[in-house]
Amino acid sequence: MKSKDRNYFKILRAGINTTYQDLGRNNLYHIGIPFSGAMDKRNFQLLNSLLQNDYNSPVIEFAYQGPHLKYFGKDIFFCISGNVSFKIITKEGVIDGNSYQCYLLKNGDEVDIHSTNKSVYGYFSINGTFGVDYYWGSCSINTQAQIGPNNGNKFSKDLEIEIIDINKSFNKRKLDYLGSTIENIRVIKGTNYDYFSESSQNKFFKESFKITKLSDRMGMRLEGPKIENIVDPNIKSEGLVKGVIQITSAGDPIIMLSDHGTIGGYPKIATVISADYDRLVQLTPGSNIKFKDVSLEDAETLYKLYQMETNNIISQIK
Amino acid sequence: MIKNILNLGDAALYCDFGSDVNQEINSNVIKYFYHIKKLNLKGITNLTPSYNKLIISYDLNMHSFLSLKKKIENIEIKENNKLEKNLIEIPVCCDNNFALDIKRVENKLKLKSDIILEKFFSKNYFCYMTGFVAGMPFLGDLNQEMRLKRLETPRVKVPKGSVGITEQFCNIYTFETPGGWNILGNTPQNIFDTSNQLNPNLVNPGDTIKFYRITLDQYNEIKR
Numbered sequence: 001m002k003s004k005d006r007n008y009f010k011i012l013r014a015g016i017n018t019t020y021q022d023l024g025r026n027n028l029y030h031i032g033i034p035f036s037g038a039m040d041k042r043n044f045q046l047l048n049s050l051l052q053n054d055y056n057s058p059v060i061e062f063a064y065q066g067p068h069l070k071y072f073g074k075d076i077f078f079c080i081s082g083n084v085s086f087k088i089i090t091k092e093g094v095i096d097g098n099s100y101q102c103y104l105l106k107n108g109d110e111v112d113i114h115s116t117n118k119s120v121y122g123y124f125s126i127n128g129t130f131g132v133d134y135y136w137g138s139c140s141i142n143t144q145a146q147i148g149p150n151n152g153n154k155f156s157k158d159l160e161i162e163i164i165d166i167n168k169s170f171n172k173r174k175l176d177y178l179g180s181t182i183e184n185i186r187v188i189k190g191t192n193y194d195y196f197s198e199s200s201q202n203k204f205f206k207e208s209f210k211i212t213k214l215s216d217r218m219g220m221r222l223e224g225p226k227i228e229n230i231v232d233p234n235i236k237s238e239g240l241v242k243g244v245i246q247i248t249s250a251g252d253p254i255i256m257l258s259d260h261g262t263i264g265g266y267p268k269i270a271t272v273i274s275a276d277y278d279r280l281v282q283l284t285p286g287s288n289i290k291f292k293d294v295s296l297e298d299a300e301t302l303y304k305l306y307q308m309e310t311n312n313i314i315s316q317i318k
Numbered sequence: 319m320i321k322n323i324l325n326l327g328d329a330a331l332y333c334d335f336g337s338d339v340n341q342e343i344n345s346n347v348i349k350y351f352y353h354i355k356k357l358n359l360k361g362i363t364n365l366t367p368s369y370n371k372l373i374i375s376y377d378l379n380m381h382s383f384l385s386l387k388k389k390i391e392n393i394e395i396k397e398n399n400k401l402e403k404n405l406i407e408i409p410v411c412c413d414n415n416f417a418l419d420i421k422r423v424e425n426k427l428k429l430k431s432d433i434i435l436e437k438f439f440s441k442n443y444f445c446y447m448t449g450f451v452a453g454m455p456f457l458g459d460l461n462q463e464m465r466l467k468r469l470e471t472p473r474v475k476v477p478k479g480s481v482g483i484t485e486q487f488c489n490i491y492t493f494e495t496p497g498g499w500n501i502l503g504n505t506p507q508n509i510f511d512t513s514n515q516l517n518p519n520l521v522n523p524g525d526t527i528k529f530y531r532i533t534l535d536q537y538n539e540i541k542r
Contacts, residue, residue, distance in 0.1 A: 029373075031518060032454055188328060
């Protein structure tokens with residue numbers, strides 16, 4: 001392709017943990033490959049809806065600090081979802097951008113994504129398609145297993161992000177959405193709940209836990225009252241799923257997130273319900289959380305309500 | 319053959335085949351795994367077989383726990399349904415640079431290194447499951463006199479290709495990853511191939527593994 005026909009972003013600053021993500025890959029746990037995919041599925045969905053893209057189109061996910069991008073090519077629209085501060089730098093000047101609003105970019109314009117506010121993940125995409133390779137049906141980058149485009153690595157400075165298609169019939173759209181936060185994480189008791197002393201079971205639901213800095217796409221480590229194991233600090237290794245809360249030998253909870261190891265040998269005290277997953281991953285290190293016990297039936301209903309709420313938000317895009 | 323089906327969170331079935339770890343129970347898990355995989359049920363997003371459990375993840379938009387549980391309980395698998403088994407030979411070099419924990423193993427087992435390695439290579443191993451990281455096979459069983467616990471402090475980085483033992487099991491580190499198994503050697507063979515999308519795993523549950531010993535020269539030759 002001649003360079004003048006290309007549409008692409010050049011990365012001036014990569015940001016922290018900037019990767020391509022989509023809905024992730026299924027049916028590979030048995031060989032040790034987790035789902036991956038966008039951590040916050042609601043914001044992923046909102047972004048593709050705002051940009052009128054396919055529901056599973058690749059987006060760029062970043063954590064804490066986003067990338068600084070310079071655009072080269074034909075006019076294009078971009079949008080950012082999440083609670084994100086960013087600037088748009090054009091020949092006319094610099095403006096502060098708002099999340100959930102589409103902006104036009106011309107050749108030479110820049111987007112500088114400073115930070116996510118009181119949250120972890122943000123998403124960036126365009127009214128079109130990034131040129132990505134697919135691995136097992138997904139372009140999600142899993143840096144731990146080095147699977148995905150860019151050799152399975154996070155983005156780095158000077159990388160060029162190709163755009164292979166621009167939707168020319170696109171109309172600029174926006175959404176008034178303030179995001180959704182949560183203080184109590186709702187869980188279902190785990191398969192090894194009875195491995196823990198009664199007083200520890202009580203502590204697990206009554207006291208609060210702090211999210212530590214040792215948290216990433218693989219898992220979230222918590223700190224708080226030690227959870228006392230009265231049976232065995234290990235179980236025979238078995239499958240894990242997203243949201244499982246294991247208690248380590250040291251008595252600390254660790255929550256499995258999208259890139260988690262597929263098998264684990266620590267007892268499972270509880271599992272975060274699907275309805276709370278998107279909001280859980282957005283909690284920053286240092287936040288305190290409390291767990292609340294719900295029944296399986298309630299969890300199933302809460303998930304349906306959460307989905308309805310997401311669809312309702314999407315219907316408000318104008 | 320499934321003793322009990324519980325829920326793991328709100329989007330997975332936890333099928334319990336028993337509490338022991340042996341090849342009979344595990345073969346049942348694997349039979350169910352392959353059978354359900356073949357059924358290609360809509361809305362099943364993952365199947366995770368392990369020693370004695372099978373976890374079935376599903377799309378909450380398409381299934382609820384009770385309805386899917388009923389479906390799985392009604393599956394009939396013939397007892398004589400034979401498991402497809404491959405014999406896979408894997409070269410291992412036990413040069414000092416690779417046998418990171420041989421001294422520790424000597425001390426713990428009170429056996430000389432050549433005896434340890436002779437015992438290790440004299441046996442075929444059964445693949446119980448793969449996972450944790452992509453393609454890592456969990457193999458067994460080691461003879462009684464070869465069993466020891468994992469390292470007190472896990473290594474931050476275990477080199478790719480390391481072959482390790484702990485308790486009744488051995489495994490192969492398919493990626494550089496943290497880990498606490500006792501490392502006896504290293505294989506130059508690629509166990510997980512990202513470019514092979516159809517069958518990236520060299521070793522799959524139910525397979526039999528025969529390790530054979532190679533020299534450092536042979537190791538370098540294969541690596542080249």
